[in-house]
Amino acid sequence: MKLEGVVPYLAICLGLPLLSSSLHAQDPSQMDTIGSAIVMTDTVQADLHSPVGTDSSAIFLRRATLGPDRMYAVAITYPDGRPRMMGRYEDVALNIPDGEFTYYYPNGQVESTGAFDHGYKAGTWKCYTANGSARADRFYYGMDWDHMQFLVGLSELAPTLGAATESNTPFGAPSTN
Secondary structure (H helix, E strand, C coil): CCCCCHHHHHHHHHHHHHHHCCCCCCCHHHCEEECCEEEEEEEECCCCCCECCCCCCCCEEEEEEECCCCCEEEEEECCCCCEEEEEEECCCCCCCECEEEEEECCCCCEEEEEEEECCEEEEEEEEECCCCCECCCEEEECCCHHHHHHHCCCCCCCCCCCCCCCCCCHHHCCCCC
8 A cells, every 4th residue: 555645645634733723824815724714813912903013012812713604703812812802704804893792801701792783883782890790781873983973963964966866865765855
């Protein structure tokens, strides 16, 4: 039996799980494919998004894996492995949070938990103190600042030019004229 083709194959099969825990990429363009999942591991600053520079003192480890639903599950941990944030993103650049998120204090207590909807906080977020006591909940509408101002009456939509027709009203809604 010829082993020359089997040995490299076994080394690859046995080595990939070990390799997946040590991948290090500075940006999403340097992501490595392992099986059918994309795995990215990098370090981020205290804002949990910016790559670490040479002068940064607060360093967190960020690990992203691509799930079968095409969402990126992200875990950000303190250098000693304690969780700082768990959540999911829609995009490979990890810019659009979507779904349930949980943030943790350094002592391991939950800081806050809630949901993002296509990049915006949405619904009720539960907040806690560092000792685990409940703080006031926060409610988010899941929209950007411009739409929020319109919703609460701080601004109005710009008038349209000419008479309203089905073609120039939002979503083809019937005109009010």
